Amino acid sequence: xxxxxxxxxxxxxxxxxxxxxxxxxxxxxxxxxxxxxxxxxxxxxxxxxxxxxxxxxxxxxxxxxxxxxxxxxxxxxxxxxxxxxxxxxxxxxxxxxxxxxxxxxxxxxxxxxxxxxxxxxxxxxxxxxxxxxxxxxxxxxxxxxxxxxxxxxxxxxxxxxxxxxxxxxxxxxxxxxxxxxxxxxxxxxxxxxxxxxxxxxxxxxxxxxxxx
Amino acid sequence: xxxxxxxxxxxxxxxxxxxxxxxxxxxxxxxxxxxxxxxxxxxxxxxxxxxxxxxxxxxxxxxxxxxxxxxxxxxxxxxxxxxxxxxxxxxxxxxxxxxxxxxxxxxxxxxxxxxxxxxxxxxxxxxxxxxxxxxxxxxxxxxxxxxxxxxxxxxxxxxxxxxxxxxxxxxxxxxxxxxxxxxxxxxxxxxxxxxxxxxxxxxxxxxxxxxx
Numbered sequence: 001x002x003x004x005x006x007x008x009x010x011x012x013x014x015x016x017x018x019x020x021x022x023x024x025x026x027x028x029x030x031x032x033x034x035x036x037x038x039x040x041x042x043x044x045x046x047x048x049x050x051x052x053x054x055x056x057x058x059x060x061x062x063x064x065x066x067x068x069x070x071x072x073x074x075x076x077x078x079x080x081x082x083x084x085x086x087x088x089x090x091x092x093x094x095x096x097x098x099x100x101x102x103x104x105x106x107x108x109x110x111x112x113x114x115x116x117x118x119x120x121x122x123x124x125x126x127x128x129x130x131x132x133x134x135x136x137x138x139x140x141x142x143x144x145x146x147x148x149x150x151x152x153x154x155x156x157x158x159x160x161x162x163x164x165x166x167x168x169x170x171x172x173x174x175x176x177x178x179x180x181x182x183x184x185x186x187x188x189x190x191x192x193x194x195x196x197x198x199x200x201x202x203x204x205x206x207x208x209x210x211x212x
Numbered sequence: 213x214x215x216x217x218x219x220x221x222x223x224x225x226x227x228x229x230x231x232x233x234x235x236x237x238x239x240x241x242x243x244x245x246x247x248x249x250x251x252x253x254x255x256x257x258x259x260x261x262x263x264x265x266x267x268x269x270x271x272x273x274x275x276x277x278x279x280x281x282x283x284x285x286x287x288x289x290x291x292x293x294x295x296x297x298x299x300x301x302x303x304x305x306x307x308x309x310x311x312x313x314x315x316x317x318x319x320x321x322x323x324x325x326x327x328x329x330x331x332x333x334x335x336x337x338x339x340x341x342x343x344x345x346x347x348x349x350x351x352x353x354x355x356x357x358x359x360x361x362x363x364x365x366x367x368x369x370x371x372x373x374x375x376x377x378x379x380x381x382x383x384x385x386x387x388x389x390x391x392x393x394x395x396x397x398x399x400x401x402x403x404x405x406x407x408x409x410x411x412x413x414x415x416x417x418x419x420x421x422x423x424x
Contacts, residue, residue, distance in 0.1 A: 010251075013251055014250070014251040014254065017251045017254040017255050017258070018244075018247070018254055020254075020255075020258055021244055021254050021255075021257060021258045021261070022244055022245075024258045024261045024262055024265065025237075025240060025241055025244050025261065027261075027262075027265050028237060028240070028261050028264060028265045028268070028300075029237055029241065029300040029301060031265045031268035031269045031272070032230075032233055032234055032237050032268060032298075032299075032300050033234075033276045033277075033291060033298070033299050033300065033301070034269075034272050034273045034274070034275075034276065035230070035268040035269070035271065035272060035273070036271035036272060036273050037267070037268060037270055037271045038226070039222075039225055039226040039229045041267065041270075042226065042229040042230055042232075042233050043229050043232075043233075045233060045264050045267055045268060046229070046232055046233045046236045048260070048264055049233070049236045049237065049239075049240050049264065050236055050239075052240060052257050052260055052261065053236065053239050053240045053243045055249070055253065055257055056240070056243035056244060056247040056249060056257060057243045057246075057247065058249055058253075059247065059248035059249045060243070060246050060247060060248055061246045061247070061248050062246070062323075063246075063323055063326065063329070063330065064245045064246065064323050064324065064326050065245075066329065067329055079245060079323075079326055080326065080327060080333065081324060081325045081326055081327055081332075081333040081335070081336055082327070082333055082335050082336075086244075086245070087244075087245050087324060087326075088240075088241040088244050088245065088324070089241060089245070089301070089324045089325065111274075111275055111276050111291075112276065112293060112299060112300070112301045113293045113301065114275065114276050114291055114292065114293055114299075115292060115293055115294070115343075116357065117275070117278065117279055118275065120293075121292065121293040121294055121339070121342075121343070122342050122346075122357070122358040122361070123293070123294055123338065123339030123340065123341075123342035123343050124293055124294075124339055126335065126338040126339055126342050126361060126363075127333070127335030127336055127338055127339040128335065129335075130333075130334045130335035130338050130363075131327075131333070131335050134334075145328065145334070145365065146334040146363075146365050147364070147365060148362065148363060148364050148365070149334070149338060149362070149363045149365075150360065150361070150362040150363075151338075151342075151358075151360060151361045151362075152359070152360050153357065153358050153359060153360070153361075
């Protein structure tokens with residue numbers, strides 16, 4: 001039995017190490033965005049990074065870590081651009097079920113996410129809200145693809161500052177689900193509001209019917 | 213005269229080296245997202261990255277490279293999260309004036325930008341379109357902050373595939389400017405469409421009046 005389980009344990013251990021590497025890569029990217037060291041040091045570090053990039057590319061996948069069922073039975077997408085813990089591009093956003101049937105996320109943007117001086121890029125807020133609203137649809141049992149998304153920018157979003165993202169289904173009609181959400185200060189002051197229409201692909205509906 | 217110019221030349225040389233480092237950091241992040249090397253190698257590389265991160269942090273700014281006037285007189289924001297060549301998070305998006313008075317961008321997403329399996333995350337497309345439409349407003353002489361942004365997702369956007377982004381002002385009224393844009397295949401097939409309302413802050417208008 002131990003032999004049968006070993007490969008899975010190994011795979012999970014490797015994915016944990018990959019998540020640590022992805023976080024270190026985020027820390028590196030933050031340091032690049034803020035570094036004030038001299039030119040010769042920048043050039044020396046670039047050469048070292050090129051070597052590490054080559055080592056990582058010695059064995060290379062065609063696509064990021066897949067959308068899959070984790071050993072604990074939950075769905076995960078470790079390679080996702082917004083939530084994937086194994087993807088350095090991801091914040092990563094962590095989303096939890098809220099008590100009201102919606103979803104909630106505690107998030108902190110970084111200087112790397114700057115748009116207007118001192119504030120988070122509106123596009124970065126949009127990126128986060130697209131994902132969060134999609135999770136809001138999924139939490140209501142209506143997982144789908146984004147059909148339309150409307151964002152209303154009320155106040156600049158600060159970085160290096162704890163914020164709260166929320167999203168909740170407002171209405172559903174066949175394969176269409178409407179979700180409202182926002183990013184706010186911890187005291188509830190809204191910064192960016194969003195409304196999204198999510199559409200469940202008909203093949204997913206058929207799959208669920210087939211499974212039922 | 214040479215002495216007076218020297219510091220600026222040095223500063224520009226350093227920024228060029230920083231842009232090369234930022235690109236190498238993007239290549240590294242891509243390699244992390246796709247690597248298939250073994251766990252012990254991942255851990256060894258993480259340790260080396262931690263050392264490089266420390267070296268970069270020996271002198272550290274509080275904010276990314278600023279929005280500023282470049283030596284050639286153009287405006288630039290090298291630290292911007294979407295277009296900043298010195299920011300590893302940035303695509304970086306490059307935006308050019310189009311012949312019709314709008315803006316145009318040739319762009320290629322990477323596997324790192326994955327959302328649905330094999331496709332670009334809808335949030336990443338939203339991030340790019342927010343910036344592109346803002347540039348469309350600026351190209352029409354109405355630079356402003358995003359007020360509202362609506363995205364319509366028509367087809368999945370592929371990565372590793374050359375795409376075209378466009379944006380153009382459709383209407384302006386006082387400090388409000390409406391812009392339409394999209395991301396499309398090179399043959400013109402639209403993937404994501406967007407409409408944005410951009411608002412010029414009154415202090416910017418006053419500044420221009422003051423300058424005039």
